[in-house]
Structure formats: structure tokens, C-alpha cells
Amino acid sequence: QLKTVTRYMISAKARSLAGKQEYYTLYPDIYKYQFSYKWVDRFIFRHSLVHYRYTTTIQKLPENYAELQQKFLSFVLYWRTKYNYPLNLIDNMDETPMAFNLPSQTTVEKRGAQTISILTTGHEFTNFTITLACLADGTKLPLFIIFKLVNVPREQFPNSIYIHANPSS
Structure with a gap:
């Protein structure tokens, strides 16, 4: 996908999907959901996702x-x-x-x-x-x-x- 995905983006997308009518019929109590960071953490774990950090090599000081x-x-x-x-x-x-x-x-x-x-x-x-x-x-x-x-x-x-x-x- 190549796009940066943050925890906030997952939470915001869940809130926007929860506002759609088809989700009210599947999940009648969806209006109660908070979509907090704890919910995002559980969502990430449930779907075998990981929060990766882009890494770079550091500059090493000379030995002397x-x-x-x-x-x-x-x-x-x-x-x-x-x-x-x-x-x-x-x-x-x-x-x-x-x-x-x-x-x-x-x-x-x-x-x-x-x-x-x-x-x-x-x-x-x-x-x-x-x-x-x-x-x-x-x-x-x-x-x-x-x-x-x-x-x-x-x-x-x-x-x-x-x-x-x-x-x-």
C-alpha cells in the first residue's frame, strides 16, 4: 500500500465507517463505540498487524x-x-x-x-x-x-x- 498508516487514521476510519447505515444493521450498538487507542491496539492485534518504525543507519564516530x-x-x-x-x-x-x-x-x-x-x-x-x-x-x-x-x-x-x-x- 505504501501509505503511512497511523493509529489515529485507523480510529478515524472506524468512526467514519460506524456512521454508515449498513454497519448499524450489522452492529446495533456501534454508536456506543469509543474507537479509543486501546480499541485500535486490540484491532491491530486481532488482525496480526504491527506498528513498524522506519529505521536508518546512524553515523559512527571514528575510533580515535x-x-x-x-x-x-x-x-x-x-x-x-x-x-x-x-x-x-x-x-x-x-x-x-x-x-x-x-x-x-x-x-x-x-x-x-x-x-x-x-x-x-x-x-x-x-x-x-x-x-x-x-x-x-x-x-x-x-x-x-x-x-x-x-x-x-x-x-x-x-x-x-x-x-x-x-x-x-
Whole structure:
């Protein structure tokens, strides 16, 4: 089916089906049903369904990351003491890609299914980049957003956020 199915969707579909006349004749007391999450859990169990989570592989740190971290810290401290850099001239910046469309990572599927596929809009890999930065003295720098576009979007952004367009970002 490829579509993400949530517990809420199962409950909502059951409520909509319960409102149809043919179900009143089969189940006269259907109007009393709550279709709660507990009911959804029992429904999933009765029909041998499972709530699967989409998984990805994580990025592993290098084996010698502690040594590399210590070398970098020593390098920064050496140059800071040698040239007397003030803390407000040392910064740390991180770039984080964000997606415009974040598909759900869970779905309900038959128990024992080998492959779980989820249908998406195809834009989950259309990203923009957010950069977060702070200074060594604790000052937070304004947010900087980079869109992979030719022109900056014509939206209203807060004055505290810097917007940039880069077609090859």
C-alpha cells in the first residue's frame, strides 16, 4: 500500500465507517463505540498487524574521536594563549540540513512483512540549511538560513534571522 498508516487514521476510519447505515444493521450498538487507542491496539492485534518504525543507519564516530577532540582543543588553546585571542572572537558553528517535507517514520503493516515501504511526496530530500553559531563567551549569533534557490523566498521572516539563497548549496 505504501501509505503511512497511523493509529489515529485507523480510529478515524472506524468512526467514519460506524456512521454508515449498513454497519448499524450489522452492529446495533456501534454508536456506543469509543474507537479509543486501546480499541485500535486490540484491532491491530486481532488482525496480526504491527506498528513498524522506519529505521536508518546512524553515523559512527571514528575510533580515535577522543584523541582527535583533545588535539583540536589543545590547538585552539595554544593559539588563544599565543596570540591572546579574546573569547568573543572564537566561535562554533554547525550546519544542519532540514527537509521541507518530513514523512512519518511509522506505519501499520502485516506482522512478518519483510519490506516496509512508505509513499512520500518526493520532496523529503529537498532541503534548506540552518546554521547555528555561538561565541566562546556564550553569545548566541543570529540564525542563518540558506535556501537552495536562485532568489530569496518572498516570505516575511523575523528580523533576527538572516536569509540567503544559493543555487548550489
